[in-house]
Amino acid sequence: MISGGRSLSEEKPARRARGASLDEVDRRIIEVLTRDGRAQSTSIGEELGLSGNLVANRIRAMDAAGLMRVVALADFRVHGYKMLARIRLKVSGRAPIEVANELAASEDVLSVHITSGRYPVSCLYAFRNARAMLEAARNVYADIPGVEDVDVELLNNVYRYNPTVGPLGA
Amino acid sequence: MAMETPEYPSTDQLDRQIAVMLADDARLSFRKIAADLGVTEGTVRGRVRRLQASGLLKLVPIIDIASGGPGTGNGQQMLFITVKCANGKFDEVREGLLAMPLIRALYDANAAHRLIAVCVLSSLDEAAEITNQVLALDGIREAETEIVLQTIKYNTAIAPIATLEDIARAAASGTGDEAAD
Numbered sequence: 094m095i096s097g098g099r100s101l102s103e104e105k106p107a108r109r110a111r112g113a114s115l116d117e118v119d120r121r122i123i124e125v126l127t128r129d130g131r132a133q134s135t136s137i138g139e140e141l142g143l144s145g146n147l148v149a150n151r152i153r154a155m156d157a158a159g160l161m162r163v164v165a166l167a168d169f170r171v172h173g174y175k176m177l178a179r180i181r182l183k184v185s186g187r188a189p190i191e192v193a194n195e196l197a198a199s200e201d202v203l204s205v206h207i208t209s210g211r212y213p214v215s216c217l218y219a220f221r222n223a224r225a226m227l228e229a230a231r232n233v234y235a236d237i238p239g240v241e242d243v244d245v246e247l248l249n250n251v252y253r254y255n256p257t258v259g260p261l262g263a
Numbered sequence: 264m265a266m267e268t269p270e271y272p273s274t275d276q277l278d279r280q281i282a283v284m285l286a287d288d289a290r291l292s293f294r295k296i297a298a299d300l301g302v303t304e305g306t307v308r309g310r311v312r313r314l315q316a317s318g319l320l321k322l323v324p325i326i327d328i329a330s331g332g333p334g335t336g337n338g339q340q341m342l343f344i345t346v347k348c349a350n351g352k353f354d355e356v357r358e359g360l361l362a363m364p365l366i367r368a369l370y371d372a373n374a375a376h377r378l379i380a381v382c383v384l385s386s387l388d389e390a391a392e393i394t395n396q397v398l399a400l401d402g403i404r405e406a407e408t409e410i411v412l413q414t415i416k417y418n419t420a421i422a423p424i425a426t427l428e429d430i431a432r433a434a435a436s437g438t439g440d441e442a443a444d
Contacts, residue, residue: 130322
């Protein structure tokens with residue numbers, strides 16, 4: 094049971110501002126969702142001593158505020174991709190953000206970050222075949238102004254994938 | 264030497280459509296998905312179960328990095344660590360990295376002498392801690408750390424998520440052989 098100053102079971106659907114943070118009740122709900130992302134609100138409520146309505150409202154409110162989302166992560170192979178590479182770019186004479194924005198426009202580019210490293214632009218690029226990978230590596234260099242060097246690393250095996258946190262706003 | 268990568272269970276168009284419908288809301292009712300795709304609810308349930316069992320689909324809550332993870336009220340930081348392993352030390356280094364809970368994802372790249380780790384950290388102190396731990400491992404020839412300063416794009420729906428263990432388990436139980444309808 095979670096004890097609080099007010100009765101949680103009578104709580105109104107929470108309206109939260111973006112930037113608000115998660116409270117203890119939210120965290121306990123998320124803990125149950127980590128075990129089963131599709132657990133019914135009523136069964137989560139039973140486990141935590143809360144009403145099903147409250148749980149449903151909390152999940153909806155966290156989602157609406159951009160604090161937490163229950164997502165389906167699919168392996169890239171489910172989407173018909175065969176290979177995945179991390180491609181990192183050295184940039185000169187141009188702001189990395191501009192290069193990053195050009196890269197992000199491609200549907201096959203899954204994520205783009207600006208980092209503190211030698212290669213300030215880092216992306217995850219998915220390919221349907223080996224030829225697509227070679228073409229992408231060449232085109233990034235030839236077509237995006239400011240790209241000075243390209244580093245391609247073909248990802249092979251996954252040893253761990255345990256996401257609990259991510260940039261949902263991006 | 265590089266470890267052999269086993270065959271992945273095959274998937275089809277229906278698997279992909281279900282994954283797309285669940286992408287932004289993994290709690291969407293199977294009845295709704297079934298109605299939209301013109302199949303039975305049982306088919307959707309069976310497909311989801313099979314994809315989950317083979318590690319190709321994970322239905323999980325993701326907390327926004329800017330609003331802080333468990334135990335913090337603050338935003339968190341992503342850090343990439345890339346290590347090149349000395350000859351013959353790959354397995355040892357990989358096991359050393361897997362023993363570190365701050366490492367949320369671990370891949371190998373380019374014929375398996377290189378490992379890429381993704382960390383999510385609550386502070387620069389944790390960045391120092393993980394850097395010290397990694398560099399103390401025996402068998403690392405070179406290590407590079409990159410702090411993520413800005414995220415331009417982040418696809419929460421498609422990622423390299425099926426681990427070697429997942430694939431081995433799927434191959435052993437035969438879930439990859441046929442679609443359950």
